[in-house]
Amino acid sequence: MNHVKQAKRTTIYDLAELAGTSASAVSAVLNGNWKKRRISSQLAEKIMKIAEEQGYALNMQASLLRREKSHIIGMIVPKYDNRYFGSIVELFEDMARARGLFPIITCTRRDPELEIEAARTMLSYQVECLIATGATDPDRITEMCAAAGVRSLNLDLPGALAPSIISDNFAGARELTRRILVNCERRLGKKGPLLFIGGRGSDHNTAERIRGFRAAHSDLGLAVAEEHILACGYAPEKAEKALDDLALKGDANVGGMFVNSTISLEGVMRWVRRSGHLNDDSLVLGCFDWDPFVSLLGNEIEMVRQDVPEMLKKVFEVIESGVSKPVVIQVPPLIPQM
Amino acid sequence: MNHVKQAKRTTIYDLAELAGTSASAVSAVLNGNWKKRRISSQLAEKIMKIAEEQGYALNMQASLLRREKSHIIGMIVPKYDNRYFGSIVELFEDMARARGLFPIITCTRRDPELEIEAARTMLSYQVECLIATGATDPDRITEMCAAAGVRSLNLDLPGALAPSIISDNFAGARELTRRILVNCERRLGKKGPLLFIGGRGSDHNTAERIRGFRAAHSDLGLAVAEEHILACGYAPEKAEKALDDLALKGDANVGGMFVNSTISLEGVMRWVRRSGHLNDDSLVLGCFDWDPFVSLLGNEIEMVRQDVPEMLKKVFEVIESGVSKPVVIQVPPLIPQM
DNA sequence: TTGAAAGCGCTAACAG
DNA sequence: CTGTTAGCGCTTTCAA
Numbered sequence A, B: 001m002n003h004v005k006q007a008k009r010t011t012i013y014d015l016a017e018l019a020g021t022s023a024s025a026v027s028a029v030l031n032g033n034w035k036k037r038r039i040s041s042q043l044a045e046k047i048m049k050i051a052e053e054q055g056y057a058l059n060m061q062a063s064l065l066r067r068e069k070s071h072i073i074g075m076i077v078p079k080y081d082n083r084y085f086g087s088i089v090e091l092f093e094d095m096a097r098a099r100g101l102f103p104i105i106t107c108t109r110r111d112p113e114l115e116i117e118a119a120r121t122m123l124s125y126q127v128e129c130l131i132a133t134g135a136t137d138p139d140r141i142t143e144m145c146a147a148a149g150v151r152s153l154n155l156d157l158p159g160a161l162a163p164s165i166i167s168d169n170f171a172g173a174r175e176l177t178r179r180i181l182v183n184c185e186r187r188l189g190k191k192g193p194l195l196f197i198g199g200r201g202s203d204h205n206t207a208e209r210i211r212g213f214r215a216a217h218s219d220l221g222l223a224v225a226e227e228h229i230l231a232c233g234y235a236p237e238k239a240e241k242a243l244d245d246l247a248l249k250g251d252a253n254v255g256g257m258f259v260n261s262t263i264s265l266e267g268v269m270r271w272v273r274r275s276g277h278l279n280d281d282s283l284v285l286g287c288f289d290w291d292p293f294v295s296l297l298g299n300e301i302e303m304v305r306q307d308v309p310e311m312l313k314k315v316f317e318v319i320e321s322g323v324s325k326p327v328v329i330q331v332p333p334l335i336p337q338m
Numbered sequence C: 001t002t003g004a005a006a007g008c009g010c011t012a013a014c015a016g
Numbered sequence D: 001c002t003g004t005t006a007g008c009g010c011t012t013t014c015a016a
Helices: A012-019 A023-030 A041-054 A060-066 A083-098 A112-124 A138-147 A169-188 A204-219 A236-248 A262-274 A308-321 B012-019 B023-030 B041-054 B060-066 B083-098 B112-124 B138-147 B169-188 B204-219 B236-248 B262-274 B308-321
Strands: A072-077 A102-107 A129-133 A151-155 A164-167 A195-197 A256-259 A284-287 A328-331 B072-077 B102-107 B129-133 B151-155 B164-167 B195-197 B256-259 B284-287 B328-331
Touching (some): A012 A023, A083 A102, A083 A129, A083 B102, A102 B083, A102 B102, A112 A129, A112 A138, A164 A169, A164 A308, A169 A204, A236 A262, A256 A262, B012 B023, B012 B041, B023 B041, B072 B112, B083 B102, B083 B129, B129 B138, B138 B151, B151 B308, B164 B169, B164 B308, B169 B204, B169 B256, B169 B284, B195 B236, B256 B262
Parallel strands (some): A072 A102, A072 A129, A151 A164, A256 A284, B129 B151, B151 B164, B195 B256
């Protein structure tokens, strides 16, 4: 093992010279397709040994330039601050590698400009496929990709121009709402109506969840007041403020809440603690999202967990099937036994 | 905007032909260094317009192959399942981009094999610098990088061969322990001794935190029993089981605990809830880590938050200064006012 | 069983 | 002010 700092990296030409052979032989051996070329195993071993000794590392840029396929797969993701996106990224990397692909991921902080900047960069890196997770403007990304002849997919939030894999937000929200209502009756003796809080009314998922929320109410003959739907955004402070505003209007005597994400739940819980509803069963909560600490919060908060493994399974199925029509695949979320 | 699916991507030669000029002019214009070449702004604008129309995207592989520097910076990170690593990744991407670097990040699940596999791949992609975050075997990575003439840095967990930026675990743990002891006295009327739980005894951070834990006890003339140091690993189940075992030995009458991470805290809290210490102030906790839900758990859990912005600032300072000696830079963690 | 050579798309001298 | 040219390191025919 030599530790000489080399100004220039070792190339296959260096190895060829050391082995007394040619660059093409070295290339073939190092790529493992040397039986096809019927290179003597003697030469092959010699080359491998020398490569090892020299600490040779392939120059992927050169390799990729010459090759037709890059085997790079890209993903853009909005945030790393919750378990949902964290598990998407972790599992995506795993599954991509298992398929011989090289995953590159970038976080765009829900910033539309950054999203398309990131997409452009990924295209420069010759991604073969780009997955836009929770993108604010997925169709713009799809258009960019299409122009470069690259396929794209939407995950979590759907787009109109590419295949989309999303949770079944309507069914999940309806069932979650139903459970919160049941818990209300059991614990408070009265059935709702509930408050909906968190998320953006403009995003598809939130709209679908509100629809499910309404459906569950009307299933039981309950009416939902317009002012009890608070799609105030995702940030904790926004949820906290929305509840303060509601309380100021003297209208905070709801028995239960449907919270649209753990991030919003953070704000809700801060408000709850502040306003003295702590742990006394007087507030019945449900959250369309999952985090291990939530079940330890002590309010028996019902959770809906999006089925990340199944969603990613579908993602790779779509990629491998070659489908690029704008279908929407809905994956049922997981709801623990009641 | 043409939406024709092109089998072949547009190159600078295509653009040059369309603009009636040469590839080098196109290259210069697209790279922004055309005033150096004193290309007429007329030509420049024409080229840019055509590039736009054609949806041209640079082939980074070709560009990088020719250029001397890749401007790619790599990071490996153990997990995405907690706020600490999540914020490291998010901020790292930001800071890298702000410096004109392209960040590539990969998650290695605390798997030593995956770590070096990932490092090797990043080297193939010509990273100029590799940051090993919380690596189980940082020195092996440093050696690989050194052999390829690439600089490397350790973050969160130190190594012996490259600069390391880590939290001041000793001081942080000592202060956290002191606070837990004060809380014990205030809430329970007795001062410790405490239990230490979570982490691996073999990792530097855990060892330093145990040292700080011990120091805070001896500052107050308290002794720490060997069997009250439970470096049982990070997984929640391991913490839960360790506490069960301790309780079985009839030795669970500790007044307070120092929990080594939010991941371990998850297991601790499950055990607490199960064993009936819920919310009754009979258990005083502190956690060397931060998560917004922890402050909502209701046990007044003291937290130490690692100073991610400051740590990453140091990382880039070291990179930019060109230092590659194995120094260890310790960043004080943040502890909220008492 | 092996080597020579072309060329992937781009950049940077250098020569006008 | 602009074009020609020589590679970057690798893969892959093709010829021997």
